[in-house]
Amino acid sequence: MGANTERDQDGSGLDRYWRRRVWTLAGVLGAVGLLAWTCQGGTGGAGEDEPGRDVGAAERTSAPPPSAMPTVTVTTTTTPAPEQADGGPCDRDDLVVNMSAARNVYAGAERPEFRVTVVSTGEGSCAFDTGSLEVRITSGADRVWSSAKCRKGAAPKATLRRGIPYVDDVVWDRRRDCKGTVRARPGTYVATLKGARAKKEIFALR
Known part of the structure; x- marks a missing residue:
C-alpha cells in the first residue's frame, strides 16, 4: 500500500467527522424547533383559556348595581309679615309726604297754592x-x-291704601291773619310743611 492508500484513509476519516457534525447540528436544530413548538402551543392554550377565566372571575367579583338614592325635598316656610288692620292708624314710618308749589312768583291778586301729597307704603289700609x-x-x-x-x-280722617296718594291743595289768601285784613307785602317767602321731610318752597309776591 502506498501514498494513495494513506490519502483514502485520511479522506474517510474527514468524511466521518463532518457527517457526525451534520447529524449533531440537525439534532440540535430539531430539539430547538420542538421546544419552540411546545412553548407556542402551551402559550396559545393558556391564552385561549385565560379570557374565559377572566370573564368568570369578573362575573363572580362584579359588585351589584347601586340602589337608587332617595330624593330629599327641603321645604322652606316663610311667615308673612302681619298686615296692618284696615282702619287702624297709619304708621308714620310708612308715609311718604311731599309738597310742591304751583309757581315761584305770584303777581297782583294771585294766591299762592301748594299741593301736599301723602302716600302709604304699608300693607292694607290705614286711617x-x-x-x-x-x-x-x-x-x-x-x-x-x-x-x-x-x-x-x-x-277729617282719610283712609290711605298702599300706593294711592292722598292730595290736599292748600291756598294762601295773602292775609297775615286768618280773620284780619292786613295783607302780606311783596317780597320773598318760604313755605314749609311742618312735621314732614318735605322740600321747602321759596316763592315771591309781586
Missing part, C-alpha cells in the same frame, strides 16, 4: 289724620301764616 298737615309761611324770622290755624272746622 290718616289730615289735621297733621300744616303749611307754614314765613319771611325770615317772621311767621306770617299757618294753614292749621286758619282751617275751618275739624280736619
Whole structure:
C-alpha cells in the first residue's frame, strides 16, 4: 500500500467527522424547533383559556348595581309679615309726604297754592289724620301764616291704601291773619310743611 492508500484513509476519516457534525447540528436544530413548538402551543392554550377565566372571575367579583338614592325635598316656610288692620292708624314710618308749589312768583291778586301729597307704603289700609298737615309761611324770622290755624272746622280722617296718594291743595289768601285784613307785602317767602321731610318752597309776591 502506498501514498494513495494513506490519502483514502485520511479522506474517510474527514468524511466521518463532518457527517457526525451534520447529524449533531440537525439534532440540535430539531430539539430547538420542538421546544419552540411546545412553548407556542402551551402559550396559545393558556391564552385561549385565560379570557374565559377572566370573564368568570369578573362575573363572580362584579359588585351589584347601586340602589337608587332617595330624593330629599327641603321645604322652606316663610311667615308673612302681619298686615296692618284696615282702619287702624297709619304708621308714620310708612308715609311718604311731599309738597310742591304751583309757581315761584305770584303777581297782583294771585294766591299762592301748594299741593301736599301723602302716600302709604304699608300693607292694607290705614286711617290718616289730615289735621297733621300744616303749611307754614314765613319771611325770615317772621311767621306770617299757618294753614292749621286758619282751617275751618275739624280736619277729617282719610283712609290711605298702599300706593294711592292722598292730595290736599292748600291756598294762601295773602292775609297775615286768618280773620284780619292786613295783607302780606311783596317780597320773598318760604313755605314749609311742618312735621314732614318735605322740600321747602321759596316763592315771591309781586
